[in-house]
Each structure stands twice: as structure tokens, then as C-alpha cells.
Amino acid sequence: MAERGSISRRQFVATAISAAAASTLPARSVLAEAGASGKPVPQTPVALTESPGWKDQGVENLAKSPHAKLRDIPVRAVTITGGFWAQRREINVTKSIPTMHDLLEANGRMNNFRRLVGKSTAAQTGPVFSDSDVYKWTEAVGFVLQSGDRPELRASAEKLIDEVVAVQEPSGYLNTYYQDDRKSLRMLPQTQTTGHELYNIGHMLQGAIAYYRATGDRKLLDAGIRFVDVPQSSQYQLDKWLTDRLQSEMPHSLRGHASLP
Numbered sequence: 180m181a182e183r184g185s186i187s188r189r190q191f192v193a194t195a196i197s198a199a200a201a202s203t204l205p206a207r208s209v210l211a212e213a214g215a216s217g218k219p220v221p222q223t224p225v226a227l228t229e230s231p232g233w234k235d236q237g238v239e240n241l242a243k244s245p246h247a248k249l250r251d252i253p254v255r256a257v258t259i260t261g262g263f264w265a266q267r268r269e270i271n272v273t274k275s276i277p278t279m280h281d282l283l284e285a286n287g288r289m290n291n292f293r294r295l296v297g298k299s300t301a302a303q304t305g306p307v308f309s310d311s312d313v314y315k316w317t318e319a320v321g322f323v324l325q326s327g328d329r330p331e332l333r334a335s336a337e338k339l340i341d342e343v344v345a346v347q348e349p350s351g352y353l354n355t356y357y358q359d360d361r362k363s364l365r366m367l368p369q370t371q372t373t374g375h376e377l378y379n380i381g382h383m384l385q386g387a388i389a390y391y392r393a394t395g396d397r398k399l400l401d402a403g404i405r406f407v408d409v410p411q412s413s414q415y416q417l418d419k420w421l422t423d424r425l426q427s428e429m430p431h432s433l434r435g436h437a438s439l440p
Contacts, residue, residue, distance in 0.1 A: 230242055231253075233391065233392060233395070234253065234255075234392060234395070235253050236253060236392060237250070237251030237252050237253055237254075238251060238254070239251060253325065253392070254322055254325040254326055254392075255325050255326055255327075258326075268326075271319075271323070272323050272329065272332070276316070276319055276320060276323065276332065277332075279316050279319070280316060280335060280339075283312060283313060283316060283339075286304070286305065286312075287301060287304035287305060288305065288309055288310075288312050288313050289313070289339070289342060290304070291303050291304065291305065291309055291310070291355035291356075292313075292342050292343055292345070292346050292355055293342060294355075295346040295355060295358065296345050296346055303355060303356065303358065303359075305356075306375075307356050307373070307374055307375045308375040308378055308379060309355065309356060310353075310354060310355055310356065310379045310382075310383070311375070311378060311379050311382040311383075313339065313343060313386075314379070314382040314383045314385065314386035314387075315382055315386065316339075316386075317336060317339065317340065317386035317387070317389070317390055317399065318382070318385050318386035318389045318390070320332055320333075320335075320336045320389075320390065320393075321336075321386060321388075321389025321390035321391075321392065321393045321394075322389050322393070323393075324336075324390070324393035324394060325389070325392055325393040333394065336390065337396070340390070340396075340398055340399045341398075343399065343402070344398055344399065344402045347402050347405065347406070350409060351405035351406050351407075351408050351409045352365065352406065352409050353383070353402060353406050354376060354379055356375075357374075357376065366409065380403070380406055380407060383399070383402075383403045383406065384400075384403045384407070386399065387399040387400040387402070387403040388400065
């Protein structure tokens with residue numbers, strides 16, 4: 180049994196599942212039914228519709244799914260005012276996200292972008308999936324901003340997004356690892372097994388969508404759309420390779436992660 184004041188892995192997972200299930204309820208959130216005073220907390224009205232606008236979409240837009248039994252609601256429609264999750268969310272916003280931003284700088288993630296436009300003389304650092312760290316941070320910020328405006332956090336995100344989009348090539352390609360002598364490896368079938376190009380695109384899109392739903396700012400989203408067009412171009416012969424791999428020995432390597440497809 181867990182000690183008083185601590186929480187076991189089983190309890191943590193059970194709480195997360197319960198919170199996810201409750202967030203799908205069309206009525207007021209049971210997580211925000213009462214505040215510290217015990218009185219009901221007003222919720223943001225959300226119209227139930229088959230075609231929700233960009234600001235009213237849940238984490239996943241299930242409106243066109245023929246199999247979905249539930250319809251999720253936007254993050255902003257759920258308010259958590261106390262208890263375990265309120266404390267964790269506050270720490271996430273005030274400590275974790277700012278610290279992770281500092282770590283992106285300290286570990287050269289942003290210099291990987293700056294060097295491509297002459298704003299840094301540092302060499303490329305980090306593994307093939309380094310760009311995804313930037314996009315994961317952006318996604319975290321997007322979800323926070325969906326719950327309410329935080330000007331300082333948004334300003335940091337906008338500066339970061341500007342630096343990312345600045346290095347996008349005219350073709351739409353945007354990856355700081357496959358530069359210089361690695362350009363010849365771009366979008367090759369053999370690169371995709373461990374090269375993380377499609378993985379990075381996936382995280383870029385997830386971060387862009389979360390930020391767009393929070394702010395309406397399309398800058399990173401439009402850059403992601405241009406990037407998606409690159410592997411679909413006739414100059415890259417990935418379609419058959421991806422199909423073959425998905426149907427044979429790599430079904431678990433490309434599924435269940437942020438990567439495309």
C-alpha cells in the first residue's frame with residue numbers, strides 16, 4: 180500500500196483513465212463540479228455538433244469517425260480547481276515547461292535551427308530526432324494555452340515558432356539533422372527505418388495543431404502542411420515502401436507513435 184502523501188503507479192494510471200473518461204461527458208465536468216468553497220464552478224459552454232470549429236475541437240476530432248461512440252470536448256471546457264491534478268497542472272505550467280525551454284537552449288536544440296540561417300556558429304548537436312523535442316514543448320504549451328491565456332508563455336512560444344519556420348526550405352522541407360553532407364539521405368526508404376524524418380513531421384503536426392487550437396495562430400501549422408507535401412512529392416518514392424513495410428515486418432515500428440503515416 181502506498182504511503183500517505185504518495186501515489187502508486189496503479190493509482191496514477193487509474194486516476195488518469197478516470198479523468199480521460201470524465202472529459203468526454205457532454206454535461207458539466209465532474210472534475211469541476213465544485214470549487215474550494217463547495218459551490219458549482221461555471222463551465223465554458225460547448226455546443227455539441229458534428230462539425231466543431233477549430234476552437235471547439237477535442238484532442239482528437241472524432242466527428243467523422245464511423246466507429247466513435249463518444250464525442251470528446253475541448254480542453255478549455257474542463258476546469259480542475261483543486262486536488263491532485265490541479266497541483267500537478269500548476270507545477271507543469273510554472274516549473275516543468277519553463278525548465279524544459281531552458282533545456283532546449285542548453286542542449287543546442289534551438290541552435291540547430293539558428294545555424295541554418297546564420298544566427299549561430301554552433302555545429303549540429305543531438306540525435307536524429309532532436310527537432311521533435313522542440314515540437315513536443317510547443318505541444319505542451321498549446322495544451323496549457325487552451326485552458327487560459329498566459330502571455331509570457333505565449334510570447335516564448337511565438338519566438339520559438341518564428342525561429343523554426345525561418346529555416347523551412349522553399350520545397351517545404353524542415354529538418355535540422357539532414358543538412359550538409361546528410362542531405363543525400365533525405366526521404367530515402369532506408370533512412371526511414373531509424374532516421375526519424377516522418378517521426379519529426381508527426382510531432383511537428385501535433386504541436387502545431389495544439390497551438391493552433393489554443394491561439395488561432397496558423398504559422399507552425401501552415402509550415403507543417405507544407406512539410407507534409409514533401410514526402411508526397413513525385414521526387415520521393417516512399418509510398419510503396421511504406422505500404423510494404425506496414426504490411427510485413429514493420430507493423431509495430433510505425434504505428435502507435437507520432438510519426439507519419
